[in-house]
Each structure stands twice: as C-alpha cells, then as structure tokens.
Amino acid sequence: MRATDAPILTAAEMRAVEAACFARGTSQAELMECAAAAVAREAARFARGRSILVLGGPGNNGGDAFAAARLLAAAGHDVTVGALGGRWSGAAEAMQAAWRGPTVDLADAPAQPVVVDGLFGIGLSRPIEGEVATAIARLRAAAGFVLAIDIASGLDADTGAAAGAVLRADATLALGAVKRGHLQGEGVAATGALLVDPIGLAVRSEVRMLAQPRIAPPGSDDHKYTRGLVGVVGGAMPGAARLAATAAARGGSGYVVLASADARVPLDAVVHREEIDPDRAAAVLVGPGLGRDDKARRTCEQWLTSNCALVIDGDALALVDVDSLARRPAPTILTPHAGEFARLFGPPAGDRIAAALEAARRSKAIVVLKGAATVIAAPDGSARVVQPPAWLSTAGTGDVLAGLVAARLAATRAPMRAACEAVWLHARAARLAGPALVADDLPMHIPHAIAECL
Ligand SMILES: NC(=O)C1=CN([C@@H]2O[C@H](COP(=O)(O)OP(=O)(O)OC[C@H]3O[C@@H](n4cnc5c(N)ncnc54)[C@H](O)[C@@H]3O)[C@@H](O)[C@H]2O)[C@@H](O)CC1
Numbered sequence: 001m002r003a004t005d006a007p008i009l010t011a012a013e014m015r016a017v018e019a020a021c022f023a024r025g026t027s028q029a030e031l032m033e034c035a036a037a038a039v040a041r042e043a044a045r046f047a048r049g050r051s052i053l054v055l056g057g058p059g060n061n062g063g064d065a066f067a068a069a070r071l072l073a074a075a076g077h078d079v080t081v082g083a084l085g086g087r088w089s090g091a092a093e094a095m096q097a098a099w100r101g102p103t104v105d106l107a108d109a110p111a112q113p114v115v116v117d118g119l120f121g122i123g124l125s126r127p128i129e130g131e132v133a134t135a136i137a138r139l140r141a142a143a144g145f146v147l148a149i150d151i152a153s154g155l156d157a158d159t160g161a162a163a164g165a166v167l168r169a170d171a172t173l174a175l176g177a178v179k180r181g182h183l184q185g186e187g188v189a190a191t192g193a194l195l196v197d198p199i200g201l202a203v204r205s206e207v208r209m210l211a212q213p214r215i216a217p218p219g220s221d222d223h224k225y226t227r228g229l230v231g232v233v234g235g236a237m238p239g240a241a242r243l244a245a246t247a248a249a250r251g252g253s254g255y256v257v258l259a260s261a262d263a264r265v266p267l268d269a270v271v272h273r274e275e276i277d278p279d280r281a282a283a284v285l286v287g288p289g290l291g292r293d294d295k296a297r298r299t300c301e302q303w304l305t306s307n308c309a310l311v312i313d314g315d316a317l318a319l320v321d322v323d324s325l326a327r328r329p330a331p332t333i334l335t336p337h338a339g340e341f342a343r344l345f346g347p348p349a350g351d352r353i354a355a356a357l358e359a360a361r362r363s364k365a366i367v368v369l370k371g372a373a374t375v376i377a378a379p380d381g382s383a384r385v386v387q388p389p390a391w392l393s394t395a396g397t398g399d400v401l402a403g404l405v406a407a408r409l410a411a412t413r414a415p416m417r418a419a420c421e422a423v424w425l426h427a428r429a430a431r432l433a434g435p436a437l438v439a440d441d442l443p444m445h446i447p448h449a450i451a452e453c454l
Pocket residue numbers: 018028031032035057058059060061062063064119120121122123124125126127128129149150151175
C-alpha cells in the first residue's frame with residue numbers, strides 16, 4: 001500500500017517493535033513469512049511474468065528474500081537467487097534451507113529484468129564496496145525494475161546516507177513502518193516509489209507520513225471575520241507578498257489584508273491597507289519579500305512581540321532568533337528551506353527529521369522544514385513528513401505555501417493542523433498544476449485541492 005499516514009521509525013525503534021512482537025509470542029519465522037508474502041505480492045505485481053532475480057544477503061533481509069523467492073516460484077514465476085554470504089542463522093537460515101530453486105553467488109548472478117533486493121536492510125553496518133559493489137552496479141544497469149525489500153541496500157536506515165555503493169530501487173516495500181532513511185539523504189533518490197506493509201505489527205508513532213487532511217467547511221453562521229482575517233505583511237519585493245496573499249485568499253480565509261507600500265493587490269478580494277490591525281487578524285504572515293534592512297527588522301520585531309498567531313517565512317527568518325521565538329505568547333509557524341533553517345538553528349545533521357523536531361522544541365514553534373521531503377515538526381515531538389512533487393522547486397512556491405499556512409492557521413487556529421493541511425494542499429495543488437508549473441499557477445488549484453478534503 002502507499003505510505004500515506006504510515007509510521008516512520010528509526011532502526012532502533014523498529015527493532016524495539018519487533019522485540020515486543022516476539023515477546024507477545026510471535027516467532028521470527030512467522031514475521032518473516034508475513035514479510036515475504038508481502039514482498040512476493042509486490043514483486044509479482046511489478047514483474048508481470050518477467051524473470052526475477054532475488055538477491056539474498058547474510059541477515060534477516062536475506063531471510064525475507066529467500067522466503068519471497070520460494071513463494072514466487074510456487075506461484076509459477078521464473079526465479080533465481082543470487083546469494084551473498086552463507087552463514088545464515090535463526091529464521092534466515094530456515095528460509096535459506098527451504099529454498100530449493102537455483103542459487104548462484106552474487107558475483108555470478110545472471111542479469112534479469114526484475115531484481116528483488118534482499119541484500120541488506122536496517123542491519124547495514126559498513127559501506128558496500130568491492131565485489132558486491134561491482135555486482136550490484138552490473139545487475140542494476142541491466143534491470144528494468146528493482147524492488148527493494150525494506151530499504152535499498154547501502155542506505156543507512158536512519159539518515160539515508162550512503163557511505164558506499166547503493167542498489168537504487170524503483171520501488172521499496174518498507175516492512176512494518178517507513179524508516180527515516182527512506183526520506184532523507186541518498187534515500188530520497190534511491191528509494192523509488194515508497195510502499196509499506198504493516199506485516200501484522202502494531203506500530204505506534206507520532207512521527208508519520210502526512211495523510212490527506214479532512215477540512216472543515218465554514219459553518220452556516222460564519223462570516224468573514226469568524227472565518228479568520230489573514231494579514232500579509234509586504235516589503236521590498238512586493239510580488240512575493242502578492243503571491244502569498246493570493247494563496248491565502250484561495251486557501252479558505254474569510255478576509256485577506258495585504259499591508260504594503262505598493263498598493264497593487266493580486267485579486268479584488270484582497271484588501272490593501274497601510275497597516276494590519278493586530279486585534280482583528282487571526283493570523284499574520286511576515287517574511288515573503290520583506291527585505292532585511294532596518295525597516296524590515298523593525299517590522300519583524302513589532303510582529304514578533306505581538307500577541308498575533310504568526311507565520312514567519314523568507315527574509316523574516318533571517319531577522320529572528322530562537323530565544324525570541326520561544327518567548328512568544330502566541331502560536332508561531334516557521335517555514336524555512338534548508339538554508340534558512342541552517343542560519344536559524346545550525347545545519348541539520350544527517351537526520352533532518354530529528355533536526356526539525358529539535359528546532360521545534362527549542363523555538364516552541366511549528367517548524368515546516370521544506371525540501372525533497374518536507375518535515376512538519378511540533379514542540380511536543382510529533383512530526384509529519386511528505387514528499388512534494390519535484391516541480392515545486394521553482395521561485396515563489398514557498399511564498400504560496402506561506403500564504404496557505406496563514407490561511408489554514410486563521411481558519412483552524414490550530415498550528416500543527418494548519419501546517420499539515422497547508423503542506424498537503426500545496427503538494428496537491430502542484431500535482432493538479434502539472435509539470436513545469438510556475439508559482440502563479442498554484443493558487444487557482446488550491447480550491448480544487450480543498451474540495452477533495454471536505
Ligand atoms: N528482526 C526481525 O525479526 C525481522 C526483520 N526483518 C528483516 O530483517 C532486516 C534486518 O535484518 P538484520 O538485522 O539481520 O540485518 P540485515 O539483514 O540488514 O544485515 C545484517 C547482516 O549484513 C552484514 N552486513 C552489514 N553491512 C554489510 C556490508 N556492507 N557488507 C557485507 N555485509 C554486511 C552484517 O554483518 C549482518 O550479517 C530488516 O531490514 C527486514 O528486512 C523482517 O524479516 C521482519 C522480521
């Protein structure tokens with residue numbers, strides 16, 4: 001199944017879940033059979049009758065592979081196993097012994113159109129080098145499709161870093177839970193389509209893939225103020241604030257006020273004012289196109305010390321500090337890209353999810369760390385992760401997201417929920433806008449994205 005709403009674990013957390021499962025009486029072999037059945041199901045779906053090379057490594061990832069090979073062969077597929085190692089133990093040994101089909105050394109494995117990668121999973125402990133690296137490069141180049149069992153071999157399960165070779169997958173079937181390494185570092189490119197099978201494990205985690213939200217429509221007695229007035233603070237580059245204000249208007253705000261020296265408004269429905277009344281605003285966005293001069297600094301300071309719920313983006317992220325954020329009496333949402341995040345909190349080490357959670361804890365703000373995998377982290381330790389379409393990597397889309405976050409904050413008054421709704425709607429609007437989108441295209445698709453969530 002697709003990974004939406006799936007739990008995301010570290011390797012240590014995954015092992016703890018497995019240990020708890022064993023403590024309740026499930027055997028390792030039973031869990032492995034469950035994993036293998038899921039792998040065989042997905043491999044058969046992708047193979048569509050083509051010959052399959054299953055790669056089996058020396059650990060339990062290899063155990064899954066041997067068991068899946070047996071199930072695929074029993075279902076009538078042409079299966080060869082390319083094996084590495086040979087000192088299997090426990091359930092993996094039993095699975096290896098139960099495989100009766102053709103087995104060759106990895107180095108001699110014949111190229112096949114479909115490869116199932118069960119070399120290494122979350123137990124990778126050193127870089128893939130030498131003969132193994134040579135073999136996987138050859139097999140990858142010849143394969144039309146590679147399905148990784150649990151995680152692409154060569155990736156660190158927590159950071160997605162690859163110290164040596166990686167067997168890049170077209171699809172990965174994560175077992176029990178998504179691993180953090182699927183979503184960061186080299187894992188972003190090496191994972192392919194991310195699928196997850198629960199394999200019967202009950203996994204609880206407050207770090208999850210972002211699910212499609214349910215959006216509450218306005219009530220029959222709502223009016224423009226109860227639905228939430230959004231203030232957008234403009235500055236040196238007025239286009240950015242106009243994009244944000246358009247997104248705020250299309251994102252379900254009752255009223256959008258754009259405060260800018262430039263009186264041009266992007267829509268007739270957006271009202272231009274010299275100032276935003278803090279007592280009327282349900283949420284204020286500061287930062288897109290603000291500039292970083294003294295005037296911008298004063299504006300930023302004024303809003304930072306206000307009692308308004310704030311979204312802080314772009315230039316404003318360079319004008320605030322963590323302690324002032326933590327002192328704010330009202331909700332704050334930060335929407336940094338990697339550079340802005342690094343300036344404010346220090347460069348994220350290998351694990352961006354951990355870095356975003358730590359930043360949220362320190363700043364007492366919701367942190368939306370944008371990137372190939374966007375992380376939405378809350379001070380309470382919960383986080384949601386989504387991989388937005390890569391076409392979003394173009395100028396101005398961050399301004400649209402910031403406006404949308406402000407709109408949802410004004411509508412919901414619940415910062416984590418608002419950030420999750422906005423990030424989901426933004427990604428969905430991008431898909432609706434299609435390839436080669438420009439930021440100006442996105443706002444018109446937001447209402448359609450909202451309609452899918454009612
Ligand atoms: N723990 C369990 O009970 C279950 C685990 N499952 C599978 O088991 C995997 C984890 O199994 P393991 O903990 O056995 O670990 P792995 O199977 O990922 O690999 C560990 C083995 O690989 C060797 N190794 C690590 N890096 C190497 C390298 N670069 N070159 C050569 N050898 C290397 C280690 O010495 C060890 O023998 C999961 O990813 C998942 O696929 C599933 O079967 C479900 C049940």
